Each structure stands twice: as C-alpha cells, then as structure tokens.
Amino acid sequence: MKKTVELENARKVYRLGDEKVVAVDNISLSIAEGEICCLLGTSGSGKSTLLNLMAGLEKPSKGKIIIKGKRVDKMSETQLALFRQRNIGFVFQSYNLMPMLTALENVSLPLTFRGVPLKKRNQLAAEMLENVGLGKYLKHRPMQMSGGQQQRVGIARAFVSKPPVVFADEPTGNLDSKTSLEVMGLMLEMARAHQQTLVIVTHDPGISKYADRVYTILDGNIETILENH
Numbered sequence: 321m322k323k324t325v326e327l328e329n330a331r332k333v334y335r336l337g338d339e340k341v342v343a344v345d346n347i348s349l350s351i352a353e354g355e356i357c358c359l360l361g362t363s364g365s366g367k368s369t370l371l372n373l374m375a376g377l378e379k380p381s382k383g384k385i386i387i388k389g390k391r392v393d394k395m396s397e398t399q400l401a402l403f404r405q406r407n408i409g410f411v412f413q414s415y416n417l418m419p420m421l422t423a424l425e426n427v428s429l430p431l432t433f434r435g436v437p438l439k440k441r442n443q444l445a446a447e448m449l450e451n452v453g454l455g456k457y458l459k460h461r462p463m464q465m466s467g468g469q470q471q472r473v474g475i476a477r478a479f480v481s482k483p484p485v486v487f488a489d490e491p492t493g494n495l496d497s498k499t500s501l502e503v504m505g506l507m508l509e510m511a512r513a514h515q516q517t518l519v520i521v522t523h524d525p526g527i528s529k530y531a532d533r534v535y536t537i538l539d540g541n542i543e544t545i546l547e548n549h
C-alpha cells in the first residue's frame with residue numbers, strides 16, 4: 321500500500337513564558353492511500369495540533385512530516401501554500417466559508433487557485449453541490465443556509481479538486497446528531513469514490529466507528545490504535 325501521510329517522531333512543544341506545553345509528544349504513524357482515519361481524544365489531548373502538523377499548517381519542533389513522499393516540514397511558506405493547493409482539502413468545524421460568496425463561488429474557489437477556466441470551474445462546482453444535495457442552493461450565501469447545509473458546501477469545496485488527502489477538524493462539532501450522520505456519510509462516500517485519504521479529528525467516539533483506523537490520543541501520545549473491519 322502506498323503511504324499518503326507519514327510522521328516520524330513528530331513533536332510539538334509550545335512555550336508560554338517559562339512554561340513548556342508538549343502538545344504532541346513523539347508520534348510516528350503512517351496512513352495509507354485511501355485510508356479513512358480518526359484522531360479521537362478529549363479536549364486538550366493534542367489531536368488538533370497533530371492534525372495541523374500532518375497538514376503542514378504548523379511546523380514540528382522535532383521530527384519529520386511527509387505527505388506523498390515530500391517533506392512538508394522542510395518547505396517554505398510559499399512552497400507549502402502551493403503544495404496544499406494541489407494536495408490537501410480541509411473541512412472545518414465552523415465551515416469557514418467566504419460570507420460574501422455564493423455556494424457555487426465558494427466551491428469553485430480551490431479550482432480558481434489551480435487555474436481551471438471559469439466555465440469548467442462552474443460546471444465542476446455545480447456537480448459537487450448536486451452530489452451533496454445542494455443542487456438548488458448554488459446561488460445561496462452561507463448566511464442563507466443552515467449549519468448542515470454550510471458544512472455540505474464545506475465538504476464540496478474540500479473534495480472538488482480531488483486532493484489526495486482531506487483533513488477534517490471536528491467537522492460535525494456544530495451539528496445535531498442526525499445532520500452529523502449525513503455529513504459523515506457524505507465525506508466517507510466522497511473519499512471512497514476516489515480513493516482519497518481522509519483524516520478526521522473528533523472527540524465523539526460515535527464518529528470514529530466509520531473510520532478504517534482510529535488513533536486515540538492522550539496527552540500528546542497515541543494511546544491505542546483500533547482497526548475497524
């Protein structure tokens with residue numbers, strides 16, 4: 321199996337005055353192409369920091385972060401930005417949609433960065449919105465949609481450019497249980513359809529049962545690894 325995300329002895333220490341907070345202690349892991357993984361842990365366990373390290377959003381204090389064979393921890397900000405545009409999709413807890421843009425424009429944004437021509441962009445974005453059940457909401461702005469609908473737009477945006485890896489940080493954190501299930505179902509369906517790797521951070525054990533593999537994080541370490549078959 322090809323590896324998509326690899327961490328080798330990754331460590332992240334924050335300094336607050338004289339104090340040191342070890343957010344990620346010394347984690348090594350390897351996530352295969354098309355694998356769906358969950359990072360499960362309570363508040364403060366270090367799971368968001370771990371996700372940010374994996375996604376190249378933060379530099380490790382020590383260790384290696386490798387995505388698709390490339391050392392992201394060695395990249396400059398410019399290289400990283402380009403690398404993320406080409407390889408990574410994000411789904412956020414608070415959706416992070418552009419408030420002034422319509423659903424269609426929000427979803428087509430990653431394609432703009434990739435230089436896809438306008439007509440093709442609109443076609444792909446409309447198809448994605450159709451796939452997430454929002455075919456009738458292309459012109460709506462985030463404020464005019466429910467949380468669940470906004471997160472569907474967020475999912476469409478993360479997957480539209482078919483990035484090899486999608487990171488989701490508490491994607492259902494602001495949603496009720498029924499909507500959470502729908503949103504999870506959509507992410508899994510999209511990831512499985514194109515063999516995309518999906519890494520989901522959650523504190524909800526209910527969400528983790530959908531993953532192929534669950535890393536339970538405690539005090540910045542991997543406490544257990546569970547394989548679901």
Ligand SMILES: Nc1ncnc2c1ncn2[C@@H]1O[C@H](COP(=O)(O)OP(=O)(O)OP(=O)(O)O)[C@@H](O)[C@H]1O
Pocket residue numbers: 334335336341342343361362363364365366367368369370523
């Ligand atoms: N920028 C920062 N500066 C200092 N300490 C930080 C910083 N970011 C995180 N921490 C600390 O690192 C530890 C892990 O935080 P992290 O946000 O990764 O946990 P988490 O498991 O995602 O929690 P939550 O579910 O509440 O977001 C915590 O003790 C936190 O206070």
